[in-house]
Amino acid sequence: MTKNETYQNKAAEAEKGIHTDFNNNMTYGEYLQLDTLLSSQDRLSDHHDEMLFIVIHQVSELWMKLILHETNAAIESIKADDLPTSFKRLARVSKIQSQIIQAWDVLSTMTPSEYMEFRDSLGQASGFQSYQYRLIEFALGYKTGHILKIYEKDQELHKILEQAFHAPSLYDVSIQALAKAGLPINPDMVNRDFSKPYKADDSVREAWLTVYRNVDQYWDLYQLGEKLVDIEDWLQQWRFRHMKTVERIIGFKVGTGGSSGVNYLKKVLDQRFFPELWDLRTEI
Numbered sequence: 001m002t003k004n005e006t007y008q009n010k011a012a013e014a015e016k017g018i019h020t021d022f023n024n025n026m027t028y029g030e031y032l033q034l035d036t037l038l039s040s041q042d043r044l045s046d047h048h049d050e051m052l053f054i055v056i057h058q059v060s061e062l063w064m065k066l067i068l069h070e071t072n073a074a075i076e077s078i079k080a081d082d083l084p085t086s087f088k089r090l091a092r093v094s095k096i097q098s099q100i101i102q103a104w105d106v107l108s109t110m111t112p113s114e115y116m117e118f119r120d121s122l123g124q125a126s127g128f129q130s131y132q133y134r135l136i137e138f139a140l141g142y143k144t145g146h147i148l149k150i151y152e153k154d155q156e157l158h159k160i161l162e163q164a165f166h167a168p169s170l171y172d173v174s175i176q177a178l179a180k181a182g183l184p185i186n187p188d189m190v191n192r193d194f195s196k197p198y199k200a201d202d203s204v205r206e207a208w209l210t211v212y213r214n215v216d217q218y219w220d221l222y223q224l225g226e227k228l229v230d231i232e233d234w235l236q237q238w239r240f241r242h243m244k245t246v247e248r249i250i251g252f253k254v255g256t257g258g259s260s261g262v263n264y265l266k267k268v269l270d271q272r273f274f275p276e277l278w279d280l281r282t283e284i
């Protein structure tokens with residue numbers, strides 16, 4: 001490798017978050033960058049419980065980072081017709097989701113009056129602005145364009161979100177896998193504009209029905225379908241616990257992000273990711 005190629009390699013790895021400057025004397029703290037990690041909990045009030053609030057959010061964002069890493073890898077595996085590898089990744093996503101949900105139990109130990117003592121210091125900040133949460137929604141196939149506006153001021157972030165917005169989701173590549181297995185799928189579904197919200201389709205429902213009725217013949221696709229159902233199930237449980245925790249802590253106050261609060265979060269519960277996989281259950 002020429003010197004130039006080495007530099008190019010390093011630049012590409014740094015972009016992916018990989019650093020290749022190994023150091024044999026490296027410590028635990030250095031490896032995990034604990035200096036950065038553990039000095040990122042600056043409270044804006046002197047309220048004891050603000051530490052809990054910050055840590056819960058940071059832990060959730062770290063888990064979301066791993067969910068994205070795994071989901072995007074699963075999308076690539078499905079595209080490459082390697083379904084067994086995607087199962088490992090998707091099973092991990094579900095386990096992480098079950099972990100994140102536990103965070104609500106910890107947060108619920110904070111009472112309404114405790115939260116109200118530091119809520120004002122949060123200004124207009126809101127979980128509504130969590131870009132990793134939106135990237136997860138996009139990766140799963142829930143595409144809402146108006147969300148992109150929030151990030152217009154940050155060009156780099158906006159670009160990342162826009163890319164994910166236009167890319168085929170986990171469900172899009174799963175539908176392509178159904179078509180590749182010879183199941184008759186409406187061509188408009190295979191080559192659709194991936195930035196458009198997903199709408200349930202009869203040919204997709206029929207194809208999943210065939211898979212679920214002929215499990216032995218379509219074992220891998222059946223496994224894939226159930227992995228997707230697991231993920232949607234957990235995501236809805238996360239949303240439900242969020243909504244209930246919010247009701248428990250702020251009642252029906254309007255949100256800092258400008259929404260109606262709990263009523264908005266209840267409405268979001270109606271959004272579905274993999275509609276045909278749920279609909280087919282009535283027919284089986």
Ligand code: HEM
Nearest residue numbers: 056060126127128130133246249255256257258259261268
């Ligand atoms: C005391 C705790 C919490 C309260 C009172 C709360 C309240 C709210 C409210 C009212 C909204 C609606 C948007 C708005 O108007 O602000 C919202 C959205 C959101 N929150 Fe929280 N939240 C809390 C904890 C969390 C935690 C721990 C997370 C984890 C990261 C989180 C993530 C989100 C996300 C992702 C949204 C956007 C949901 C969507 O648009 O579908 N929240 N939250």
Ligand SMILES: N[C@@H](CC(=O)c1ccccc1NC=O)C(=O)O
Nearest residue numbers: 122125126127128254255256257
């Ligand atoms: N939307 C919340 C504020 C809030 O929860 C929040 C504020 C800053 C950073 C993260 C937050 N968490 C989730 O929405 C509220 O209305 O009280």
